[in-house]
Amino acid sequence: MIGVGGAYLVSANNGAKATSSAKTPSASAPGAQTEGSGGALAGPSSNPQSSPSPEASVSPTPTGRLGGAxxxxxxxxxxxxxxxxxxxxxxxxxxxxxxxxxxxxxxxxxxxxxxxxxxxxxxxxxxxxxxxxxxxxxxxxxxxxxxxxxxxxxxxxxxxxxxxxxxxxxxxxxxxxxxxxxxxxxxxxxx
Incomplete structure (x- = not known):
């Protein structure tokens, strides 16, 4: 299995894209992937062209369904x-x-x-x-x-x-x- 992960830098630079030189973690790195219900993996998108929108970021208040249905x-x-x-x-x-x-x-x-x-x-x-x-x-x-x-x-x-x-x-x-x-x-x- 190939794992794709990454680090995102949040910045207040008036909408300019932030870049990071962080290396992509391996699939065995702690926190690289999490398993949701039904064995599906949750984590960053596997599409390298996509970047997370503010709506897709992790909420500070958990929903109660992450990790357990x-x-x-x-x-x-x-x-x-x-x-x-x-x-x-x-x-x-x-x-x-x-x-x-x-x-x-x-x-x-x-x-x-x-x-x-x-x-x-x-x-x-x-x-x-x-x-x-x-x-x-x-x-x-x-x-x-x-x-x-x-x-x-x-x-x-x-x-x-x-x-x-x-x-x-x-x-x-x-x-x-x-x-x-x-x-x-x-x-x-x-x-």
Missing amino acids: VVWEGALVISQGEPKDLDAVPPVHSRNANENDVAVISPGGHVLSFELGLKGWMPWEDPATTPSYMGCGAVDTLGHKTQIKLKTSMVICIRTKEGRLARLTVKELVGWPANTRGIFDVVVWSR
């Missing part, structure tokens, strides 16, 4: 005693406890419990933005916490047991201390 999106109710497998489409309670990723429990309030084997999770700290696939990709490890106290509008990114990224936004918390459940807006992306 949405496999399921919608409202999800997670009730106490009914943990959900976020890898299922749509997410469901699995009778095989090893497949479930999250549960809502009620010790001292509404708590999201992360099931054993979950690859990672993190609360999204910026309430002014909603994380995309790339933002949620910062999930690393579960660490020592296995639970997080929930509040309305809270956003949590999760890496499921099968390695998919998911974003859960808390919409409503009801029924404490009995019949505890949370209603979430959920997006699950492909690996």
Whole structure:
């Protein structure tokens, strides 16, 4: 396979073409190509005559589809005693406890419990933005916490047991201390 890449110099020289003497990276260079959904490669155009337009430049705010296509999106109710497998489409309670990723429990309030084997999770700290696939990709490890106290509008990114990224936004918390459940807006992306 032949990889084509390049570096572009952005300049405020009143529309004059910018030139660069940078060498073209090899296909094995880090960041030279990225794989999108369906195995298609994303990167600079393979047409050497084309140059990127300002509209084609990388957006400072990710769209949520770069690197992972949405496999399921919608409202999800997670009730106490009914943990959900976020890898299922749509997410469901699995009778095989090893497949479930999250549960809502009620010790001292509404708590999201992360099931054993979950690859990672993190609360999204910026309430002014909603994380995309790339933002949620910062999930690393579960660490020592296995639970997080929930509040309305809270956003949590999760890496499921099968390695998919998911974003859960808390919409409503009801029924404490009995019949505890949370209603979430959920997006699950492909690996």
